[in-house]
Amino acid sequence: MKKSITKGxxxxxxxxxxxxxxxxxxxxxxxxSQTFKLILVPSLWQCCYLIILAASLxxxxxxxxxxxxxxxxxxxxxxxxxxxxxxxxxxxxxxADKSSFSFILVLxxxxxxxxxxxxxxxxxxxxxxxxxxxxxxxxxxxxxxxxIVNIINNLPFAGQEGLSLGSASASLYKxxxxxxxxxxxxxxxxxxIVTLICLTMMFMFIRSKYxxxxxxxxxxxxxxxxxxxNTSYYKIFTFTYSAFFSGVAGALYACANATLSTSSFAFxxxxxxxxxxxxxxxVLGGMGSLTGSVISAIIMFILNxxxxxxxxxxxxxxxxxxxxxxxMLVYAIILxxxxxxxxxxxxxxxxxxxxxxxxxxxxxxxKKSKKPDKKEAx
Amino acid sequence: xxxxxxxxxxxxxxxxxxxLVALGYTMVYGIIRLIxxxxxxxxxxxxxxxxxxxxxxxxxxxxxxxxxxxxxxxxAVVGMSTELVAYRPIRKRGTSMTALITAIAVSLLLENLAQxxxxxxxxxxxxxxxxxxxxxxxxxxxxxxTTVLxxxxxxxxxxVLYQFTQKTRLGRxxxxxxxxxxxxxxxxINVNNTILLTFAxxxxxxAVAALMYIAQYPKVYTTMGAMLGLKAFVAAVLGGIxxxxxxxxxxxxxxxxxxxxxxxxxxxxxxxxxxxxLIVVLVIKPAGILGKNVGEKx
Numbered sequence: 001m002k003k004s005i006t007k008g009x010x011x012x013x014x015x016x017x018x019x020x021x022x023x024x025x026x027x028x029x030x031x032x033s034q035t036f037k038l039i040l041v042p043s044l045w046q047c048c049y050l051i052i053l054a055a056s057l058x059x060x061x062x063x064x065x066x067x068x069x070x071x072x073x074x075x076x077x078x079x080x081x082x083x084x085x086x087x088x089x090x091x092x093x094x095x096a097d098k099s100s101f102s103f104i105l106v107l108x109x110x111x112x113x114x115x116x117x118x119x120x121x122x123x124x125x126x127x128x129x130x131x132x133x134x135x136x137x138x139x140x141x142x143x144x145x146x147x148i149v150n151i152i153n154n155l156p157f158a159g160q161e162g163l164s165l166g167s168a169s170a171s172l173y174k175x176x177x178x179x180x181x182x183x184x185x186x187x188x189x190x191x192x193i194v195t196l197i198c199l200t201m202m203f204m205f206i207r208s209k210y211x212x213x214x215x216x217x218x219x220x221x222x223x224x225x226x227x228x229x230n231t232s233y234y235k236i237f238t239f240t241y242s243a244f245f246s247g248v249a250g251a252l253y254a255c256a257n258a259t260l261s262t263s264s265f266a267f268x269x270x271x272x273x274x275x276x277x278x279x280x281x282x283v284l285g286g287m288g289s290l291t292g293s294v295i296s297a298i299i300m301f302i303l304n305x306x307x308x309x310x311x312x313x314x315x316x317x318x319x320x321x322x323x324x325x326x327x328m329l330v331y332a333i334i335l336x337x338x339x340x341x342x343x344x345x346x347x348x349x350x351x352x353x354x355x356x357x358x359x360x361x362x363x364x365x366x367k368k369s370k371k372p373d374k375k376e377a378x
Numbered sequence: 379x380x381x382x383x384x385x386x387x388x389x390x391x392x393x394x395x396x397x398l399v400a401l402g403y404t405m406v407y408g409i410i411r412l413i414x415x416x417x418x419x420x421x422x423x424x425x426x427x428x429x430x431x432x433x434x435x436x437x438x439x440x441x442x443x444x445x446x447x448x449x450x451x452x453x454a455v456v457g458m459s460t461e462l463v464a465y466r467p468i469r470k471r472g473t474s475m476t477a478l479i480t481a482i483a484v485s486l487l488l489e490n491l492a493q494x495x496x497x498x499x500x501x502x503x504x505x506x507x508x509x510x511x512x513x514x515x516x517x518x519x520x521x522x523x524t525t526v527l528x529x530x531x532x533x534x535x536x537x538v539l540y541q542f543t544q545k546t547r548l549g550r551x552x553x554x555x556x557x558x559x560x561x562x563x564x565x566x567i568n569v570n571n572t573i574l575l576t577f578a579x580x581x582x583x584x585a586v587a588a589l590m591y592i593a594q595y596p597k598v599y600t601t602m603g604a605m606l607g608l609k610a611f612v613a614a615v616l617g618g619i620x621x622x623x624x625x626x627x628x629x630x631x632x633x634x635x636x637x638x639x640x641x642x643x644x645x646x647x648x649x650x651x652x653x654x655x656l657i658v659v660l661v662i663k664p665a666g667i668l669g670k671n672v673g674e675k676x
Binding site: 065069128129134136139140142151153154276287326331332333335336339340343 | 407411412413464467468471472474475476478479480482483484486487489490491493494500608611612615644646647649650653654656657660661664
């Protein structure tokens with residue numbers, strides 16, 4: 001048993017290291033080209049925070065079985081916290097140049113602080129909210145998400161127009177964590193490492209005692225309580241844990257964008273970032289599969305990118321062209337189609353594991369080859 | 379003092395619009411236990427129907443408000459087809475969670491589909507005046523005719539609806555289905571048709587709310603229903619979801635809270651207070667003001 005766990009760690013670390021080396025090779029080969037700087041690196045940043053967001057919502061939606069519609073509120077807290085702390089550091093003159101070691105410390109500190117603040121607010125929200133379940137929980141989290149955004153709007157130092165136009169001026173924020181193209185390329189490893197650490201923490205969480213407990217709560221809350229699981233403790237813990245990661249995602253978002261505005265964190269808007277979009281990602285990937293969330297975050301990012309920038313979209317005319325002018329329409333259709341025809345999502349509850357991959361494929365093939373036999377027998 | 383009364387009147391007017399929308403929410407929730415997120419967008423459908431039918435109606439020599447009849451018809455059709463196409467298949471196979479996600483998806487679909495239709499587009503459209511302008515004023519307090527009509531019409535609609543659910547056969551059937559679906563099948567009630575009727579009535583009410591809304595704020599845009607619908611849902615939860623008098627009470631309270639915060643605290647904080655009330659109510663008394671706590675059966 002123990003041997004296979006060690007084996008798993010070694011395989012995973014080896015694969016990650018191989019991927020990182022591959023990325024470095026690509027970087028050294030094409031590092032100066034415009035495609036790399038302006039398309040590939042920003043895309044990586046976006047993918048990173050989308051992956052963390054989708055996976056963290058999946059903890060609540062897929063594993064705990066509670067619909068939270070205010071996930072972007074926690075992300076907004078993380079983003080604003082990271083931006084404001086970095087601004088404060090900037091004003092205190094902690095990091096003059098971005099290559100120094102202290103800058104990286106501040107950067108990681110900001111990300112951690114953003115996560116912890118979001119987790120604290122998540123705890124405060126979770127204690128009253130998780131007394132309810134189902135529809136009421138959805139509505140109350142939606143309400144909290146709106147309140148958070150509304151309060152940030154009314155903060156004197158954050159401002160309605162966002163950090164770029166509010167009391168903190170754009171140039172200051174850009175000197176803080178708001179990365180320009182060059183810094184994005186330099187610090188892309190931070191985003192990747194943070195995403196990997198977050199994913200590892202979430203995988204470990206769902207395989208631990210906590211993960212088994214919340215799956216039991218999802219399947220039957222009354223039975224779980226009867227078996228001695230402290231349901232409210234586990235629910236609030238999961239909610240807080242999930243809020244932590246959305247705060248981290250918010251901090252990454254703050255790094256990747258030189259301006260922040262609360263309208264990006266609303267319940268629905270035309271852009272890629274809203275609570276509904278995260279729900280679409282989780283449902284598409286499969287409620288209860290972190291692998292699914294990662295894959296579907298990447299799929300949805302590519303889809304969004306294609307809708308916004310693809311050449312084939314521009315060639316469409318008439319109603320079809322109008323349809324692609326409003327990406328949320330496409331996502332709504334995807335959501336309905338997935339819910340109707342494959343409610344489990346792409347992966348269902350399947351988790352990818354490199355150790356078991358070969359075994360899983362073999363089992364799948366065996367299942368597939370068995371099916372036709374049955375029909376013949378009939 | 380006159381500011382206070384003016385605020386009170388504004389609150390009542392807003393509240394009666396919320397109450398009308400909340401009635402639709404509460405009826406649908408009461409019967410199928412599903413938050414119909416798309417309900418707010420039925421208001422938008424009603425608004426645009428009126429935009430397109432007002433010129434027709436005026437050409438026929440009828441008053442502008444009669445276009446609301448078309449709006450009610452269209453909204454009822456949209457509501458029923460939503461139930462038939464999206465909610466009914468999901469209800470048969472999925473869990474309550476998938477049904478809720480479908481409702482969100484339908485809401486998004488309606489909003490964005492409207493934007494994608496070239497004749498509607500994303501920009502707001504300004505409507506013509508629906509009711510006659512003017513009003514009267516008593517000791518510094520101005521009452522516009524629109525305000526009076528809004529409050530009176532919604533009060534009448536609510537009373538009629540309440541009597542409908544209490545006295546008529548169809549209304550009784552609706553109450554039966556919301557209480558116990560299996561038992562009402564045994565009593566010979568056609569459950570699916572009753573649910574369809576509930577959707578039709580609820581969506582029709584949202585068209586009436588659309589009339590009131592654009593009589594007051596003569597602007598129609600595709601996301602007009604989103605916030606209105608959410609606040610109306612808050613109203614329905616506040617009063618006790620599934621209970622018709624509760625929806626009226628909740629609507630009026632939400633309207634008053636909103637108008638008083640707007641005029642005495644800050645206009646940008648009004649939404650915060652509305653949702654704060656929801657949270658306080660859900661924490662203290664999840665069944666709502668008029669609701670009764672029901673124990674869970676294992």
